[in-house]
Amino acid sequence: MLEVNNVDLKYGDFTAVKDLSFTIEPGEIFGLLGTNGAGKTTTFRVIMGLLKPSKGEVLYFGNQVGYHNVDEIGYMIEERSLLTKITVKELMFYFGQLKSMDKDTILKRLDYWLEYFDITEYKDKKIKELSKGNQQKIQFITAIINDPKLLVLDEPFSGLDPINTNLFVKAVRKFQKEGKMIVFSSHQLDHVESFCEKIIVLEKGEAIIQGDIKQVKKDFMKLTINIIADVDTDHLNTLEGVYHVEENSDKVIVKIESEDYIQGIFDYVKTCKNVSLFDVEQASLSEIFIAKVGGKRG
Amino acid sequence: MDKFKFLVKFGLKKRIFKKSFVIINALLGLIIIGIVNLPSIISIFQGEDEVETLQVTVINESDDQTYPLEANLLSLFNDSYMTNEYEASTYEADTYDDFWDQDEIDILLVFTGDLDAPDVTVYAKGEDQRNFMTSQIQTLLNNYQDITYATYDIQTPPSTGDDDFSEENRTFVEGIVSILFLPMFGLIILATQFLGVDIIEEKSSKAIETIIASVPAKTHFLSKIASSISFLLIQSGILLVFGILATFLSRLFPQTPGEETLSMFAELANRLPNWPAVLTVSILFMIFGTLLFLILAAFLAAISNTQEDYQQYQAPLMFLLLGGYYIGIFLPMFGVDGVVRVAAYIPFFSTIVAPIAYATGVISIFESIIILLLTIATAVLFLYIIAPIYKVAILSYQETKFFKRIRFYIKKAFSKSK
Numbered sequence: 001m002l003e004v005n006n007v008d009l010k011y012g013d014f015t016a017v018k019d020l021s022f023t024i025e026p027g028e029i030f031g032l033l034g035t036n037g038a039g040k041t042t043t044f045r046v047i048m049g050l051l052k053p054s055k056g057e058v059l060y061f062g063n064q065v066g067y068h069n070v071d072e073i074g075y076m077i078e079e080r081s082l083l084t085k086i087t088v089k090e091l092m093f094y095f096g097q098l099k100s101m102d103k104d105t106i107l108k109r110l111d112y113w114l115e116y117f118d119i120t121e122y123k124d125k126k127i128k129e130l131s132k133g134n135q136q137k138i139q140f141i142t143a144i145i146n147d148p149k150l151l152v153l154d155e156p157f158s159g160l161d162p163i164n165t166n167l168f169v170k171a172v173r174k175f176q177k178e179g180k181m182i183v184f185s186s187h188q189l190d191h192v193e194s195f196c197e198k199i200i201v202l203e204k205g206e207a208i209i210q211g212d213i214k215q216v217k218k219d220f221m222k223l224t225i226n227i228i229a230d231v232d233t234d235h236l237n238t239l240e241g242v243y244h245v246e247e248n249s250d251k252v253i254v255k256i257e258s259e260d261y262i263q264g265i266f267d268y269v270k271t272c273k274n275v276s277l278f279d280v281e282q283a284s285l286s287e288i289f290i291a292k293v294g295g296k297r298g
Numbered sequence: 299m300d301k302f303k304f305l306v307k308f309g310l311k312k313r314i315f316k317k318s319f320v321i322i323n324a325l326l327g328l329i330i331i332g333i334v335n336l337p338s339i340i341s342i343f344q345g346e347d348e349v350e351t352l353q354v355t356v357i358n359e360s361d362d363q364t365y366p367l368e369a370n371l372l373s374l375f376n377d378s379y380m381t382n383e384y385e386a387s388t389y390e391a392d393t394y395d396d397f398w399d400q401d402e403i404d405i406l407l408v409f410t411g412d413l414d415a416p417d418v419t420v421y422a423k424g425e426d427q428r429n430f431m432t433s434q435i436q437t438l439l440n441n442y443q444d445i446t447y448a449t450y451d452i453q454t455p456p457s458t459g460d461d462d463f464s465e466e467n468r469t470f471v472e473g474i475v476s477i478l479f480l481p482m483f484g485l486i487i488l489a490t491q492f493l494g495v496d497i498i499e500e501k502s503s504k505a506i507e508t509i510i511a512s513v514p515a516k517t518h519f520l521s522k523i524a525s526s527i528s529f530l531l532i533q534s535g536i537l538l539v540f541g542i543l544a545t546f547l548s549r550l551f552p553q554t555p556g557e558e559t560l561s562m563f564a565e566l567a568n569r570l571p572n573w574p575a576v577l578t579v580s581i582l583f584m585i586f587g588t589l590l591f592l593i594l595a596a597f598l599a600a601i602s603n604t605q606e607d608y609q610q611y612q613a614p615l616m617f618l619l620l621g622g623y624y625i626g627i628f629l630p631m632f633g634v635d636g637v638v639r640v641a642a643y644i645p646f647f648s649t650i651v652a653p654i655a656y657a658t659g660v661i662s663i664f665e666s667i668i669i670l671l672l673t674i675a676t677a678v679l680f681l682y683i684i685a686p687i688y689k690v691a692i693l694s695y696q697e698t699k700f701f702k703r704i705r706f707y708i709k710k711a712f713s714k715s716k
Contacts, residue, residue, distance in 0.1 A: 048511045049511075075511045081505045083500065097301075
């Protein structure tokens with residue numbers, strides 16, 4: 001289990017992370033969200049022990065994170081962080097041996113993952129000869145080559161096409177099934193929504209949303225109603241609880257403050273002609289994110 | 299496997315198992331062999347045109363004054379396999395011991411006693427000539443009357459008063475010092491460049507974050523320095539082997555008695571009787587002096603963000619090294635020993651100036667040891683100060699100006715440790 005307990009990180013007068021606390025259990029995927037500069041990368045650096053918190057602690061299975069247990073952790077940073085003048089194999093030997101692995105194991109795992117990502121032909125190629133997407137795959141392999149118990153991924157999907165994103169997602173799922181802990185950040189909220197159990201949204205180093213993703217959505221209250229019918233949008237706007245109406249080419253999207261107002265809207269739609277859809281759904285993570293972060297900034 | 303050892307090994311392999319390393323060393327080998335044997339190579343191409351005429355005086359004070367000793371000896375000399383020509387000449391100095399102070403006569407032979415078994419005093423300027431004389435005199439005596447033996451008193455040039463280091467030898471060493479210390483100068487530049495480029499390559503590619511997530515920054519810092527020092531030692535060893543090989547090859551060149559010793563190293567060893575101490579002092583200064591440069595290079599690389607930054611920041615370091623080299627090779631020639639002595643005590647300059655000052659007799663072995671200890675103490679102090687700054691700077695990408703950046707890292711490094 002990974003425990004982040006009341007962590008503060010200050011640079012002089014500037015607070016990069018403020019009173020951050022969360023836990024990740026084995027087999028759990030944890031999403032760290034936030035706008036640029038919200039403190040996600042700083043939080044990862046604190047988890048990795050690269051930055052010492054001004055207050056609080058990070059415990060990995062009850063022990064402080066440090067160089068004695070770092071071999072069990074995999075870390076992928078946001079930017080490309082590869083030595084470009086050496087080959088893929090040499091790079092894996094380098095990073096693998098820094099995780100105290102022997103060459104045979106490194107080679108075995110490298111072959112497996114190259115096969116998985118369908119890039120076996122690049123094993124003896126220099127990193128600089130690879131495309132950006134393939135470099136990203138290699139960087140992902142460097143993070144998982146030691147079969148880590150805790151996988152820390154900073155923006156792992158950025159710049160990937162949908163097919164490769166799917167491969168990454170499947171790989172992360174595989175680690176989850178094996179009981180590994182995964183913490184990652186992403187700007188692509190649909191990914192976070194699709195496979196995170198728990199999230200934390202940071203804004204200016206502070207957690208503004210935190211907890212189980214289903215509960216977060218439930219707590220947000222606001223709902224979206226999709227309608228296909230001959231409705232008068234001006235009239236919809238006047239109904240109680242409606243705060244936004246949007247007309248698309250095929251449907252009308254109505255945003256309401258809470259589930260208490262569904263019945264009133266339903267009563268109106270029943271009076272309209274050609275009704276073929278009345279669908280109520282929870283707000284998306286993206287909506288929650290914009291509402292909370294925008295609200296905080298506003 | 300110990301991560302420190304692994305990092306040292308990795309850094310070393312990265313430099314040594316490269317085509318460029320093999321090619322450069324092959325070229326260096328050829329250059330060293332060429333330079334050391336240059337006189338021999340030139341003499342091969344000069345062939346017979348390079349015949350030297352040596353002036354010989356034979357003084358017969360033996361019991362047989364009728365025997366044409368000088369004529370017969372010169373005939374023997376000129377019929378021998380030697381490429382030189384021998385010519386009779388008159389010795390005009392007052393005493394035989396004045397032979398060493400005059401330039402007209404190259405060989406003086408004085409025969410006394412019974413010519414059947416004479417006492418022969420041999421004065422010759424070259425050691426090969428002295429050996430050649432005894433063999434030729436023996437042939438002459440065998441022709442004179444059966445087999446008889448002479449007693450030889452072979453004279454050698456007198457000492458100039460300073461037994462260890464004559465003025466002539468010092469001039470020779472001063473002349474040759476720029477060539478001898480050039481490889482050392484080059485090696486330090488190479489090691490410093492390698493270290494800086496290695497660190498900045500990892501930092502600018504952001505790979506450093508993954509690396510520092512696996513090993514402490516201090517281990518990374520020390521491993522880079524250790525692998526550069528190891529590289530320096532390996533490269534020095536290779537150069538030394540080339541030197542020995544070159545000296546060995548010089549013996550294979552056809553040499554005739556009477557020729558001066560052709561190997562530069564052999565000549566240097568003759569003129570520098572304390573060469574083992576000079577070599578030891580030079581190696582020690584190379585290791586610990588380079589350590590000082592490497593620590594500073596690691597610091598400069600850590601505060602840089604790009605290769606361009608590092609190339610710019612390391613310029614003062616190169617000036618320090620270049621300054622030391624020029625002080626070391628030029629000032630002893632101008633006789634400003636006081637300045638050389640002072641420069642030898644200044645860390646960074648001492649790396650090259652101190653061994654040169656010791657080789658040219660400006661400082662004693664005792665002073666060399668004190669300077670070495672001073673250099674080591676400075677290196678330890680630098681390690682102590684720079685390691686925490688390195689830890690902070692290596693993961694940071696400040697874009698401020700040079701001094702502001704340094705101030706920021708120093709403040710951050712030492713406020714954190716409080």
